[in-house]
Amino acid sequence: MTAVDPIDALTYPAARGGCPFAPPPAYQEALEQRPVTRISLWDGSRAWLVTRHEDVRAVMGDRRFSADARKPGFPFLSDGRRELAAQNPSFIRMDDPEHARFRRMLTGDFIIKRVEALRPAIQRIVDGFLDEMTSHHPPADLVAEFALPVPSLVICMLLGVPYQDHAYFQERSRILLRNHSTAAQVRRARDELSDYLQELAKRKELEPDEHIISKLIARGDLTREEVAGMSLLLLVAGHETTANMTALSTLALLRDPAQLARLREDPTLIKGAVEELLRFLSIVQGGTLRVAVESAEIGGTTIEAGEGVICMLSTANRDSSVFATPEALDVGRDARRHVAFGFGVHQCLGQPLARLELQIALETLIRRLPDLRLAVPFEDVRFRTDTAVHGLEELPVTW
Template identity: 60%
Template sequence: MTTAPTTPALPLPARHSGGCPFGPPPAYPEAAATGPVTRAVLPDGDLCWLVTGIAEVRTVLSDRRFSADIRHPTFPLLIAGARELITDNPDFLRLDDPEHARQRRMLTGEFLVKRVETLRPEIQRIVDGALDRMAEGRTTADLVTDFALPVPSLVICLLLGVPYEDHDRFQRLSRTMLNRESTVEQLREAQEEVHDYLRDLTARKRAQPEDDVLSRLAARDDLTPVDVAAMGVLLLVAGHETTANMIALSTALLLDHPEQIPGLADPATLPGAVEELLRLLTIVHTGLPRVALEDVELGGVTVRAGEGVMAMLSTANRDEGAFGGAGHRATDELDVYRDARRHLAFGFGVHQCLGQPLARAELQIALETLFRRLPGLRPAGEREFRTESFIYGMRSLPVTW
């Protein structure tokens, strides 16, 4: 085992510079081609490990020798100077067990598959309403602003109990918080504003509870308003930004491969088609950060205690051994009939995405309904990708029908 890098450290986060716009920045698969664990350098100049192999990514995300606690003094951060923004009350995804598990259990029931299945009629109503408004009296639209953003925003507002009329505000704030080009001061201001907003909303929910997630959290004696706000920020930001970008990216990719759109029309193949889109379009291009708590042998190197690692979901999800095979296209190509169920788009281990049943339901309903109701849907101009965000996506997608 060795800790000595054999190639120059890759500066993180890598930028999109050529290559397929639906894939990760080319620097990541290039690093993966040299080995499953390679050296990288963070914006503040500290070295870390880039973990690109699927087996190694699964180890990092499931082995308790790797910590998700952002308060660790050497936790890897992708914005220089951002360490000063870390508070004593991070959201539970940035904590280890037992505190992570304690807070997560409070929300598990809200996102169980059985619970999400009861929401399907309401999600269908929201999708149909968005398409009604988009198509009313016209034959062109920007699919991002007219469909991909409103649908998950309406869904998450309904679940959390956040007034939808505030969606422009929280979308603006979440974009700032997810923008890797934001300054520390911009991040601080956005973080404070969204936390203040949710603390005020939590106080109103405590006084006048309704049938929503925030009301149920606000009523708990074992959570402070700061705790509820931290959980609310996580759910609000993750609940609309990720799904909105997946809807837009999936639509754009399917429009490039119209021969595969029929896979969405069959209830037997629709779920698998969505899993393939999640695998191929893995929108967390920058990876999931962890820090080693002790020395760990990983992919031919020794990761020392205190060293940071970035678990690269996007490269792991294109592993030929896991997702290739006879009868299927290469793993950097779309194949809606591929068995992609073991993908890591939602992470892996105890910290994997709590809301994945909801995300799957939204994607299945949104994409099936979109292509069924607008069978003549096609591109109508220059599309623009959002490359500055930690959540990869699209800024605009002009379409006509």
């Protein structure tokens, strides 16, 4: 193993500083000086931090690194995260063939052709919430009135979850994703959501429909608990990530009038702009977690079996060997090599849906609200700092 003095191990997570859209400076420094470096976690355990684009893809595409949180040495970011990941894990915390079996059950609902067919429905949802937000005098909170309800309603529509229950699952989702939630808080929130979804699955046995939960329960080879676990993952990830990306993307564009003007002048840039915003913001700020099950060399460093690894997506997406001037937002950039959705067999299942929602939401905002601007000084915008998904507490805007 490459020798690293324990004193030199980074404390993880590192403090943010400077640009709130950028990774913590300590991670950027690691990218430039020690791309594979030791870190010290909350409980005193050690793991490896992998920061370079090439190395992140190498780990995530290598079956010698496991996503199974039940394996010894898996790096947990808190006691609450251990509870969430290791107890009754979702299929993203499994390896193949177990992971592949569950994932295949959902793949058909998220292929590009199937998702693209949702465009008219998502456009109606976006227009509806924007109509409501602009029906009263500004200012408005773009998070509460637009960025959060749009993906929440979309994922409810796909799953067959009543949207009127959105406050219930959003409150519990926040607990599951909060960095400092205790194990007891996570367990209670997860169990309450699981009970809710199991009861919903039970009802759909009697009154089936065309939505995902109903199709899963109709298969006959899944228990209600397994259906609830798969649905819980989609419900939480399906609204939290896209909601935060929508709000942060809007803020990033408002902070860069030249890039916003380019999108207004040429709406055909929107697809590429979404890829660039995914790269630039990299909202999964905690990285992607793995544990080595065999000895492997990454970036010139030997990682032994049983050692945890955190793949830092945010620094990989700002690797200057892949992206020129990575600290700059450039809506004309070809950013398709970003790893915001991960890499390898575990990369995000719902990425076609997230892309489509972001394209429609941002294009519609820019087109319908040409005078959209912050209603408060940028320094007063409150970022979410205690969560697995980077985002905003609120985004006061006017027009």
